[in-house]
Amino acid sequence: MEKKNLDWSNIGFSYVQTDKRYVSNFKNGAWDEGTLTDDANVVLNECAGVLQYAQTVFEGMKAYTTEKGQTVIFRPDLNAERMVQSAKRLEMPVFPEERFVDAVVQTVKANEAYVPPYGTGATLYIRPYMFGTNPVIGVKPADEYQFRVFGTPVGPYFKGGAKPITIKVSDFDRAAPHGTGHIKAGLNYAMSMHAIVTAHEEGFAENMYLDAATRTNVEETGGANFLFVTKDGKLVTPKSNSILPSITRRSLVYVAKEYLGMDVEERVVPFEEVKEFAECGLCGTAAVVSPVGKIVDHGKEICFPSGMDEMGPVTKKLYDTLTGIQMGRIEAPKGWIKVVE
16 A cells, blocks of 8 residues: 655644545434545534534544554454443444444545554544534434544654653543543533643643542543552552543553553542652553653642653653554554454
8 A cells, every 4th residue: 555645754643634534324213334435524404413512422543554564453442332331421322333443444444545654653543423413402312413433644742752741730620520521522622621721821731630529539631541650660540430441541551460560550549649659641542651740739849750851761661562562563462453454
């Protein structure tokens, strides 16, 4: 497959329209067979459910070119499973998991010329999403839906290497204890935008959200889960019913246990404990791991021993191992890599 003539190392992390996308419609209680289309535009009635009541869920994953030249997708079955849970929570019809994976594979295969070459640091970001399409004026679930998948090539999230960031403890709440924090719904991200814009205006890269009920325990940021490393080398990840179950975090936890032989604790993390950790990172699809060098709590600084110059040594091992698995340099656990053939 001949690749597109793009400057792969400098394409940035933004939308680039590709050739094909997958579309399937839900009507009269059933999904149609779905198809690939050239049309990147979505046409909706002015009263569509998604526009009135934000009935939309989405996923994000990546396709890579491995060291051997294969095009692969990282753990799409977990994205399919998570979208099922998201759809159920918003009273949307479930798009079957097998069809979800097949739709992702079809989209990647149709746009294989946009999957960046190995060694460029770039990837094909894949966005499956679903939304209510028919007119809804009363507050209720839509009756008709559309499921779509598109791909867009993106450059390395960190150009020139991952430098530790400074984040702030937010005055806003990300999710209520019995709300929608555990699903990947557009509405969760909409409510975080004011908080992240405010953080950026104040010179911070991200927000640390505490639990809404007591504001004493660490939850997550607007779009990533936290990882902490203790001074004796143990990996600790916050546990809460309102945290999104990150696929990257679950993969890093497995890597820590099975590849690096680390002790791992998934538990409630009191904010008071954060100052005792040696390293801190944010994990998610886009960057895999973003190192955190400093947390500012209303003027009080927590500076991690790993410093502000480079990723901490344990976090770096986790990052290198997981990206090695994704790129085919390290043997993957069974079922983690979906090869596009």
